[in-house]
Amino acid sequence: MSLRIRRIEARVVDHPVRSQGAIISFLGRHEASHYATVVVTGDDGLRGFGEATTAPIWSGESAETAKWMIEEYIAPRLVGATFDEPAEALALMDRDLHANGFAKAAVDVALWDLWARSRGATVSSLIADREPRAWIPSRASIGVYPPEETVRLAVEFWERGVRTLKFKTGKPGLDDVARLKAVRDRLGPEPIFTIDANGAYATADQAVRAIEELTPFNLALVEQPTPRDRIGMLAEVRRRVSTPILVDEAVFTPGHLEQAIDQDAFDVLSIYPGKNGGFSHSVAMARRARQVGKACAIGSNLETDLGQAPMACLAASLSAFPTEKYACDLMGALFYDRSAVTPPIVFRDGGVEPPSGPGFGVEPLEGPGRD
Ligand SMILES: [Mg+2]
Secondary structure, eight states, X not given: OOEEEEEEEEEEEEEEXXXXXXXXXXXXXXXXXXXXXXXXXXXXXXXXXXXXXXXXXHHSOOHHHHHHIIIIIIHHHHTTOEESXXXXXXXXXXXXXXXXXXXXXXXXXXXXXXXXXXXXXXXXXXXXXXXXXXXXXXXXXXXXXXXXXXXXXXXXXXXXXXXXXXXXXXXXXXXXXXXXXXXXXXXXXXXXXXXEOTTOOSXXXXXXXHHHHHGGGOEEXXXXXXXXXXXXHHHHHHHHOSSOEEEOTTOOSHHHHHHHHHTTOOSEEEEOHHHHTSHHHHHHXXXXXXXXXXXXXXXXXXXXHHXXXXXXXXXXXXXXXXXXXXXXXXXXXXXXXXXXXXXXXXXXXXXXXXXXXXXXXXXXXXXXXXX
């Protein structure tokens, strides 16, 4: 069944983030989610939905640039065209528009959503290589706060059932050893600890030293210790430490993934549609990682439930995601007081239930009006 597009619209939407415990990392403070909601209408009047979770410091895109690129640059190329599958439309976007991955991903996600809805199917049923998981454990990010606040947040997430805690680390002036020690002292050996430096360490020596200082607290993963454009340095750090390396900023696209594979720079790959520039790319990259014996975990730019639905679909459906071993950054319920979609994604026991409806199973509460 082919896909013919009648209209593509984008709307800038602010999603209030709770002020207490806002994620602070080496890159800055995530205080507001200023995103773009995308609606693609098919020839049959059905609609598909996507979200561009833009942050200038992360991908160089804002909600406004994404809206402009989608409506003024991408839409004229796709509206009226017919595609056999969403990946064909994404190939056209990639051909004509460099970068702008979160904008392209929002359109690609909406096309997958529309494509599956027009078949009365779930996207999961179109990509799954295993029996889809009904529940995905979440990993909660704890910003770079002093020890007392770090403990308060860790206890809060722990009491909501989250078993994997991701500590943002590497911000000058804060003692990460004291922060992790305080949480181990308070919660004991059971929580799974991971750290995410967001590229804070400028050299391999600095990264190795910082990781070794934190190793006594039993780290399951070390995420992106070195700068995003230094894949060789990440490979060196991986050779020198025993903790598995999760690559995040250094691998946005399929091309970056090939570089990282060539250099054997990682153990686990952080994946999500916005960063990868499309859901189609996320599926292909997860399959490629599995092919070379690497695992995947879902990363995040603090998506609302609209952005989380395709992420949960990937984690549930693909065997590249050993979710029982590596929890996923599906933490919207921990940072937004209300869901942005209907029906809301169920968060229980520290994890999410992937939506079960057609497409990705959710519709935005705010967005351009219906036909
Ligand atoms: Mg990260």
